[in-house]
Amino acid sequence: MIEFDNVSLRYPNGFEALSQVDLRLARGEMAFLTGHSGAGKSSLLKLIMLMERPSQGQLRVNGQNLNRMPARKIPFHRRKIGVIHQNHQLLFDRTAFDNVALPLLIAGYERDAIGRRVRAALAKVGLLEKEKFNPIQLSSGEQQRVGIARAIVNKPQLLLADEPTGNLDPRLSAEIMGLFHQFNQVGVTVLVASHDLALISRLPHRVITLQKGRVHHG
């Protein structure tokens, strides 16, 4: 599903966020990406979403070479990936329902289909009764779950999460990780960047460790 071949990412200021990364994630696999802050976890996820382009090396996602993908195809690439951000990136000028509906609206779903899918996604994260709430009225754990619902509403084959449990207490963190585990059980490829080693070690998935932009072992 994800293939990094000798990929480096150098920012315009000269900082090398990733150096010669080789990494494979099989279809249907779930893995954790860990390392200190600044080790390159976010940069690696940004490359997969084409928020950055590799300075060197080959990157393939779902069989497509991202090096050669023209800018106008990037939106369609992103629609196939569900992404959960640490700060959840929700819009506070609309309800939880409308936040989750956004990817479907963009993809051009019909209104009835949008309603069905959004409610299914909200039910999956246990927030069905709060669809009319503004995210500002929700707790940070609930906000994060709205973010997850938005990431899965389009039924992506690949789910990326960047520190999804960053601001949550251990119980909520375990719940969220449990959700990712469930998605993986139905065939979704999942890559979770996290530094919560205690939580990660309790789950039966591969751990990829980044150190100063290099893959340490994995």
Add this chain to the structure above:
Amino acid sequence: MAEPTVKRPAPQGASSQRVSWQDRGRSYLHHHRQVAAESLRRLRTAPLNSLMTLLVMAIALSLPGLLYVGLSNAQSLSHQWQGEGQISLYLQPGLDSAAGEDLAQQLRANAQVETLSYLSPDDALAEFQQFSGFGEALDQLQANPLPAVILVTPSPEYRRQPALEQLRQLLGSVDGVAEAQSDQAWVARLNQIIALGERITGLLAVLLATAVVLVVGNTIRLEIENRREEILVVKLVGGTDAFVRRPFLYSGFCYGLFSGVLAWGLILAGLWLLSEPVGALVSLYEGSFAPAGFGPLPGLVLVFISALMGVLGAWIAVVRHLHAIEPR
């Protein structure tokens, strides 16, 4: 019996992200409607700001509109005058009344002249006193300074240029005539002034349309700045540039449309305010001239152009500022 074959899409894992073209088209239209309603709602959320922007645009648009109405009236006036083609013959000051009448009699026999009237210096003075408003000043004069005048209306084939000019020169060379003037010289001058006015109106229209584009551009730039977060999230979840652009283009369209309608209203109000003095002026000239207003066609053209300027301004703002907002 053969099983009916069912076309299955290639296996896509857990995915079912295929959306039919029919659904996509319906959803596209639905989104357009939604975005249009949304941009109206946005206009209403800050009514005072929106109104001020609309007023600035409407005032800029109404100015060339009013000038256009003034010009088209001046044009139709000059067309009316063009038809007359009269020639005034100013007789030499020394000529007495009898000689003047005699000359008039001679000219009347001419085939090129249809009608003719003779005004003695006294007649001319009386007429001048009545219509010029200088009556009292003229009373102060010892002698009548005005010459006798013969007003010639040429026969129809001599009422147009260049025959009219030839006739004028011919009449000017007649003994006893000091000067022959055609009112067409006046009309020509008026036409030149109107042409100049048209050029100025055109220039002003272009400048003010540019101002409208810039006002919309600036308003949309602020709107883009205000919705930065939303744009970032939409791009993150796979919104195309067209999807991101759409609400702003609709906003620009709304600004253009409403300011055009408002400008139309301003022009009509301006004409209504002017109608009384204009009516008084027209009645002074005893003319049957009915001033033209601002009809539905120019009004619709104004609204169309202004909507176009709105979209153009929004487009410029979007092209300039949207690319700077990329998720990092």
